Amino acid sequence: xxxxxxxxxxxxxxxxxxxxxxxxxxxxxxxxxxxxxxxxxxxxxxxxxxxxxxxxxxxxxxxxxxxxxxxxxxxxxxxxxxxxxxxxxxxxxxxxxxxxxxxxxxxxxxxxxxxxxxxxxxxxxxxxxxxxxxxxxxxxxxxxxxxxxxxxxxxxxxxxxxxxxxxxxxxxxxxxxxxxxxxxxxxxxxxxxxxxxxxxxxxxxxxxxxxxxxxxxxxxxxxxxxxxxxxxxxxxxxxxxxxxxxxxxxxxxxxxxxxxxxxxxxxxxxxxxxxxxxxxxxxx
Amino acid sequence: xxxxxxxxxxxxxxxxxxxxxxxxxxxxxxxxxxxxxxxxxxxxxxxxxxxxxxxxxxxxxxxxxxxxxxxxxxxxxxxxxxxxxxxxxxxxxxxxxxxxxxxxxxxxxxxxxxxxxxxxxxxxxxxxxxxxxxxxxxxxxxxxxxxxxxxxxxxxxxxxxxxxxxxxxxxxxxxxxxxxxxxxxxxxxxxxxxxxxxxxxxxxxxxxxxxxxxxxxxxxxxxxxxxxxxxxxxxxxxxxxxxxxxxxxxxxxxxxxxxxxxxxxxxxxxxxxxxxxxxxxxxxxxxxxxxxxxxxxxxxxxxxxxxxxxxxxxxxxxxxxxxxxxxxxx
Numbered sequence: 001x002x003x004x005x006x007x008x009x010x011x012x013x014x015x016x017x018x019x020x021x022x023x024x025x026x027x028x029x030x031x032x033x034x035x036x037x038x039x040x041x042x043x044x045x046x047x048x049x050x051x052x053x054x055x056x057x058x059x060x061x062x063x064x065x066x067x068x069x070x071x072x073x074x075x076x077x078x079x080x081x082x083x084x085x086x087x088x089x090x091x092x093x094x095x096x097x098x099x100x101x102x103x104x105x106x107x108x109x110x111x112x113x114x115x116x117x118x119x120x121x122x123x124x125x126x127x128x129x130x131x132x133x134x135x136x137x138x139x140x141x142x143x144x145x146x147x148x149x150x151x152x153x154x155x156x157x158x159x160x161x162x163x164x165x166x167x168x169x170x171x172x173x174x175x176x177x178x179x180x181x182x183x184x185x186x187x188x189x190x191x192x193x194x195x196x197x198x199x200x201x202x203x204x205x206x207x208x209x210x211x212x213x214x215x216x217x218x219x220x221x222x223x224x225x226x227x228x229x230x231x232x233x234x235x236x237x238x239x240x241x242x243x244x245x246x247x248x249x250x251x252x253x254x255x256x257x258x259x260x261x262x263x264x265x266x267x268x269x270x271x272x273x274x275x276x277x278x279x280x281x282x283x284x
Numbered sequence: 285x286x287x288x289x290x291x292x293x294x295x296x297x298x299x300x301x302x303x304x305x306x307x308x309x310x311x312x313x314x315x316x317x318x319x320x321x322x323x324x325x326x327x328x329x330x331x332x333x334x335x336x337x338x339x340x341x342x343x344x345x346x347x348x349x350x351x352x353x354x355x356x357x358x359x360x361x362x363x364x365x366x367x368x369x370x371x372x373x374x375x376x377x378x379x380x381x382x383x384x385x386x387x388x389x390x391x392x393x394x395x396x397x398x399x400x401x402x403x404x405x406x407x408x409x410x411x412x413x414x415x416x417x418x419x420x421x422x423x424x425x426x427x428x429x430x431x432x433x434x435x436x437x438x439x440x441x442x443x444x445x446x447x448x449x450x451x452x453x454x455x456x457x458x459x460x461x462x463x464x465x466x467x468x469x470x471x472x473x474x475x476x477x478x479x480x481x482x483x484x485x486x487x488x489x490x491x492x493x494x495x496x497x498x499x500x501x502x503x504x505x506x507x508x509x510x511x512x513x514x515x516x517x518x519x520x521x522x523x524x525x526x527x528x529x530x531x532x533x534x535x536x537x538x539x540x541x542x543x544x545x546x547x548x549x550x551x552x553x554x555x556x557x558x559x560x561x562x563x564x565x566x567x568x569x570x571x572x573x574x575x576x577x578x579x580x581x582x583x584x585x586x587x588x589x590x591x592x593x594x595x596x597x598x599x600x601x602x603x604x605x606x607x608x609x610x611x612x613x614x
Contacts, residue, residue: 012412013382019408019415108392112454113340115356115388116409117381186378282358 024130029137030098037092038141044088045080045146049073053153060212068110073154075173077146078246081183084142085239087218089135090212093187093261094211096134097194098204100127101277105190105202105284120278124195128270136184143180147173161248175250179242182255186239189262190215193235202284235265287534296511308370308464309493310355311332315364317350323351326517326531328364332510337488339504340497342514343606346496349458351514352466354388355430368459382412385430385455385466390471391447395440399431399450402439430485444471452483463487465496481507499600511598525598532596536577538565539590549584553577569593586600 052069069075071078081089096235101124104110113123159172167175194211200205218236221227238258244251295490310332317325325347332338342348353359355366356427357374366373371380393402403422407413426432429449434442442450448471453461453487465484468478484507488494499505505525512522540546543560547567551558553576554569567575574593581588596604 013378014411015414017408017411024409027394027397107394108390109394111353111356111358111388112392112406113409114358115381115384115386116406117357117378118409119378155357241472279360281360283353 019132020126021124021129022275024126025133027125028099028130028134031099034095037139038093041084041092041138042145045076045142046149047082048083049076049146049149049153052076057143068160069150070074070154072157072159072172073150073152074147074156074159074169074176075152077143077176078152079242080142080146080181081139081179081242082240084185085183087185087215089138089142090215091185091208091212092138093131093135093191094194094208094215096131097191097198097211098206098208099198100131100195101198101273102207103198103204105282106204108284109281110284114282121274122168124270124274128192128195128273131195135187135191136180139180139184139187141167143176147176159246162243162246163248167249169249172237175245178245178250182242182259183239184243185233185259185262189265190235192266192273196269196273196276199273199280209246233261235261235263282284304396307334308332308336309336310366310368311497312355312366313364314356315351315361315366317354319350319357319362323517323525325361327356328519330512330519330522332493332512334493335491335509336485336486336510337494337496338510338512339497339501339508340514341501341504341606342497342499346499346514346606348499348514350468352386352388352495352497354466355464356381356384356388358388359380374405374420382410382458383461383532384464385458385460385462386466387455387468388464388466390467391451393439393447393450396438398438399426399442399446399453400435403454403457404412405434408455411506415461419455421591425456426450428456429453430479445476448472448476450481452480454485460492462493462495465494467497467499469500471499477503499601505598513602513605520605521601528601529595529598532601533568534570534593536567536569536574536594537590537592537594538577538581538588539563540565540586540588541583542586546581546586546588547559549580549586549613552579553580 003200045143049069091260099106101110104113156169158166158168159175160166190211193214194207197210197214198204202211215236222231222234222237238254238261241254241258267272308331310330312328312330315325315328316323328351330351333399340348340351350359354361355368355373357377358366368377368380368384369577373380393399394405397405400422403425404418407418407422408415415430423432423435424426426435429452431446431449431453433574434446439447439450448468455465463484467484468484469480472480474492481503484494484496488507496507508525510522510524511528513520523531536550538546538550540564543563543565546565547558547560550565550567553572555569555577558565558567561606574591576592578588
């Protein structure tokens with residue numbers, strides 16, 4: 001091809017295109033490290049289910065949901081999600097967020113994306129969209145792995161809600177889906193914090209560690225009773241309220257408050273990321 | 285010069301009707317950039333006419349890359365304005381940049397993607413590119429830089445020369461009005477350097493304006509129609525190669541046993557700074573022609589054993605302007 005090999009019509013700009021977002025998702029999914037991460041996320045419910053199965057005769061006193069696991073396999077994904085919201089899922093989004101801007105800056109690919117040109121605002125929109133997809137991907141991986149192993153080992157008996165009533169399998173599956181969506185939103189909100197941190201540095205690992213510190217600090221503050229006034233504003237405070245979705249009927253108050261806090265975090269930190277990145281000199 | 289049909293502004297066939305400002309592919313006024321207390325680029329007034337092959341020369345650290353980053357909107361200057369293809373940057377960057385292919389400070393790609401996948405990613409990011417022709421354009425660009433055979437290899441397995449070629453291929457994904465190539469021959473062996481030179485020459489023949497930076501004059505000298513020479517953040521010389529060659533001071537050197545008489549003759553003719561040393565007379569003839577000087581010498585009965593008029597080479601000019609040696613400025 002040559003420069004003179006020019007098509008007759010001038011190139012037209014498309015207003016929207018999903019090509020860059022699809023490329024982002026392929027980049028995330030194609031990276032070996034991320035595939036290993038997903039494997040680890042999926043291993044947790046499997047280990048959980050097998051250990052309960054092996055010791056099923058005296059399964060009392062385990063973590064939340066664990067003693068209910070034997071009655072319905074769908075408690076496996078719920079128990080696993082409860083465990084993984086502590087560290088593993090935040091760590092997964094931290095790694096993706098570290099790659100998002102700091103990773104591209106570190107490789108130098110950021111300057112080539114910007115001169116394509118990709119406007120900085122558009123880049124942040126696409127990067128955040130890919131983080132949201134990554135959040136759903138991670139949470140869904142845990143849920144699907146848990147549901148498959150749980151149903152395989154414990155069957156699809158009626159699911160006893162926290163209110164004591166019983167749900168048929170399809171309705172129970174619906175509740176698990178609600179939990180997946182809720183927790184994905186929680187992790188995606190954390191992703192916005194990560195995106196902001198990612199614009200502050202050219203070292204992806206630094207951004208990852210900083211977001212983990214942010215998460216762990218939030219958990220610690222959430223556990224200090226003297227800081228009760230602060231708790232409703234902590235990003236992690238309502239994460240475990242997903243259990244409310246397993247009442248009959250679902251208890252929405254805490255979940256909706258959690259979603260509200262998530263929305264505030266996502267909006268504020270995305271805007272901070274934009275404010276930081278829009279006028280920044282790219283010298284990497 | 286044939287202009288590609290892709291540009292936004294219609295170009296009249298008659299070049300003389302275009303006003304000079306719109307005719308510049310790159311234009312900066314008073315461009316200044318400070319990093320902390322260090323002045324990286326100072327009051328840069330640069331003009332790259334359309335159709336030119338502009339050699340942007342200067343030692344390492346003289347501000348070439350910072351200037352290129354400012355042109356492409358990656359770095360915001362502290363003062364001054366810049367425009368690409370008549371579009372002010374950064375306000376109309378979205379209109380200018382799709383017609384600009386660039387190579388900035390070496391290649392940079394995702395190491396675990398293949399060369400082809402890396403180009404596909406850049407093409408996917410481009411709102412102006414047509415996804416239906418992506419494969420053809422990507423393979424065309426790879427072919428043009430001789431990388432088609434290694435298209436499916438991971439980038440991390442590429443040698444430095446292959447990486448450099450891939451970066452050039454990325455600049456050729458779409459038809460370009462302007463190519464900004466920062467040190468395109470860095471890391472290439474002499475064979476690769478020659479190939480890149482041919483590539484740049486053929487791109488220029490196709491009508492693209494090329495801005496090519498280098499710290500080695502010899503790499504771009506044969507290519508360029510225009511030169512800009514940077515030293516310590518300032519553009520110390522700029523013009524066509526012809527103008528810059530002519531800007532050097534011509535000297536005349538006469539070898540003769542009667543140097544005193546020869547010196548007197550030359551001085552009478554108006555040769556400046558005449559110096560006579562050990563059978564040689566040197567001076568600066570200015571606009572005097574060699575034949576008139578020889579004629580005057582012979583008329584005066586001065587035996588002339590040798591007569592040489594020299595104009596300094598571009599290399600001499602470059603070294604004179606930027607200094608010699610390995611010191612990194614800035």
